[in-house]
Amino acid sequence: MAKITMPRPIVEMDGDEMARLIWARIKTELLHPFLDLRTEYYDLGLPHREETGDQITRDAAQAVLRHRVGVKCATITPNSQRRAEYRLTKLWPSPNATIRAALDGTVFREPIMASGVKPAVRSWAKPITIARHAYGDVYSAVEYQAQEAGTAELVFTAASGRVFRKTVHAFEGPGILQAMHNKDSSIESFARACFRYALDKKRDLWFAAKDTVSSCYDQRFRDIFQHLFAAEYAALFKEARIAYRYALIDDAVAAAVRSEGGFVWACKNYDGDVISDLVSAAFGSLAMMTSVLVSPHGHFEYEAAHGTIARHYARCLRGEETSTNPTALIFAWTGALRKRGELDRVPALALFADALERSVLNTIESGRMTGDLACLYEGGAAALGLDGFIQAVREEAEAALGRSK
Numbered sequence: 001m002a003k004i005t006m007p008r009p010i011v012e013m014d015g016d017e018m019a020r021l022i023w024a025r026i027k028t029e030l031l032h033p034f035l036d037l038r039t040e041y042y043d044l045g046l047p048h049r050e051e052t053g054d055q056i057t058r059d060a061a062q063a064v065l066r067h068r069v070g071v072k073c074a075t076i077t078p079n080s081q082r083r084a085e086y087r088l089t090k091l092w093p094s095p096n097a098t099i100r101a102a103l104d105g106t107v108f109r110e111p112i113m114a115s116g117v118k119p120a121v122r123s124w125a126k127p128i129t130i131a132r133h134a135y136g137d138v139y140s141a142v143e144y145q146a147q148e149a150g151t152a153e154l155v156f157t158a159a160s161g162r163v164f165r166k167t168v169h170a171f172e173g174p175g176i177l178q179a180m181h182n183k184d185s186s187i188e189s190f191a192r193a194c195f196r197y198a199l200d201k202k203r204d205l206w207f208a209a210k211d212t213v214s215s216c217y218d219q220r221f222r223d224i225f226q227h228l229f230a231a232e233y234a235a236l237f238k239e240a241r242i243a244y245r246y247a248l249i250d251d252a253v254a255a256a257v258r259s260e261g262g263f264v265w266a267c268k269n270y271d272g273d274v275i276s277d278l279v280s281a282a283f284g285s286l287a288m289m290t291s292v293l294v295s296p297h298g299h300f301e302y303e304a305a306h307g308t309i310a311r312h313y314a315r316c317l318r319g320e321e322t323s324t325n326p327t328a329l330i331f332a333w334t335g336a337l338r339k340r341g342e343l344d345r346v347p348a349l350a351l352f353a354d355a356l357e358r359s360v361l362n363t364i365e366s367g368r369m370t371g372d373l374a375c376l377y378e379g380g381a382a383a384l385g386l387d388g389f390i391q392a393v394r395e396e397a398e399a400a401l402g403r404s405k
């Protein structure tokens with residue numbers, strides 16, 4: 001079986017803990033046997049971010065801008081406990097936030113559905129894709145802890161010199177403050193990415209926010225979506241027989257639970273963070289969700305929606321076998337390889353990605369799966385360990401790729 005070659009590299013961003021161990025296993029067992037894998041490697045593991053003063057993350061983001069396709073392992077976003085654990089000189093920012101700030105754009109997260117694995121919400125028959133705005137809001141907010149009484153003001157000095165000033169609160173004692181922003185240009189590209197994605201997938205689009213309470217901030221999002229829809233997308237939606245609707249976020253949550261799924265749900269940055277975890281867990285497992293960041297200028301960064309799976313890593317360090325599900329990390333690689341194949345016109349890469357994804361699903365659908373899914377499987381199934389599951393996928397992939405020759 002001749003190995004598939006790649007004319008251009010993928011930007012590979014390695015990560016931390018359990019996800020890092022799985023990353024290496026995927027490359028050895030499921031990629032190298034079939035591909036002459038070409039990557040430009042960036043180690044975003046926390047020790048290396050510390051060593052480089054986080055320059056490595058900024059370099060990786062620039063590399064994605066150069067090569068257009070990246071794949072990222074889960075990384076630790078340090079808090080004070082991690083700072084002590086890793087003896088950090090600084091609380092380095094979340095690598096995802098650095099990369100999203102460089103690329104702008106929208107994160108699309110979609111459940112990976114395997115037959116036999118029943119969603120917790122019984123009415124969900126089709127996937128719900130979360131489209132998460134990846135710029136601004138609380139992720140780049142300025143915060144302040146006031147230690148004494150005082151007045152907080154919101155001040156905007158226009159380039160023309162005009163000044164807007166409004167009291168936020170007159171504190172009678174200590175308290176906390178937060179100021180966040182977004183840009184019309186970023187909201188517009190978010191809206192366009194969502195309209196285009198819905199048209200591409202031929203699925204209804206919902207956008208949900210809280211404009212009743214946030215009558216300037218959220219209202220601006222709602223207006224930009226509505227204006228672009230009416231001006232550029234309404235006719236295309238009609239032709240495709242799909243709909244766009246705006247809903248209040250609390251109404252949308254209730255409607256989503258009563259729906260059969262099958263729509264794209266556009267969310268502001270924080271809502272998308274929380275709701276995508278809720279949706280993936282309700283569809284089965286955090287490890288059964290794909291995640292891709294699409295920039296307005298056509299850059300793509302694939303990752304898993306879950307983190308570094310710290311609890312499993314702790315067990316692994318004690319020498320225990322874990323039943324950790326590598327599916328989302330495998331699909332991050334297949335997503336990146338498929339996109340590389342599409343951009344460079346190498347159909348063999350896309351065919352390989354399809355075959356590897358099918359091998360994962362065949363493995364699960366034939367009753368071989370990790371513990372997170374085994375407890376949801378119709379009729380019950382015995383849980384495999386991480387290595388057992390990867391071996392089963394490798395056998396499926398060898399059979400499929402052998403047959404296709």
Ligand code: NAP
Nearest residue numbers: 074075076077286287306307308309310311324325326372
């Ligand atoms: P997590 O890695 O998402 O895992 C939370 C729990 O979800 C796990 O303990 C496990 O539950 C289950 N789970 C997640 N992925 C799984 C998988 N592949 N297979 C089986 N079960 C899975 O979150 P965390 O452990 O709370 O966070 C660890 C670190 O990840 C944090 O330092 C955080 O900063 C980072 N993080 C990174 C990203 C990213 O880079 N994209 C995203 C989120 C969090 P059970 O223990 O019950 O089995």
Ligand code: MG
Nearest residue numbers: 273274277305
């Ligand atoms: Mg999250």
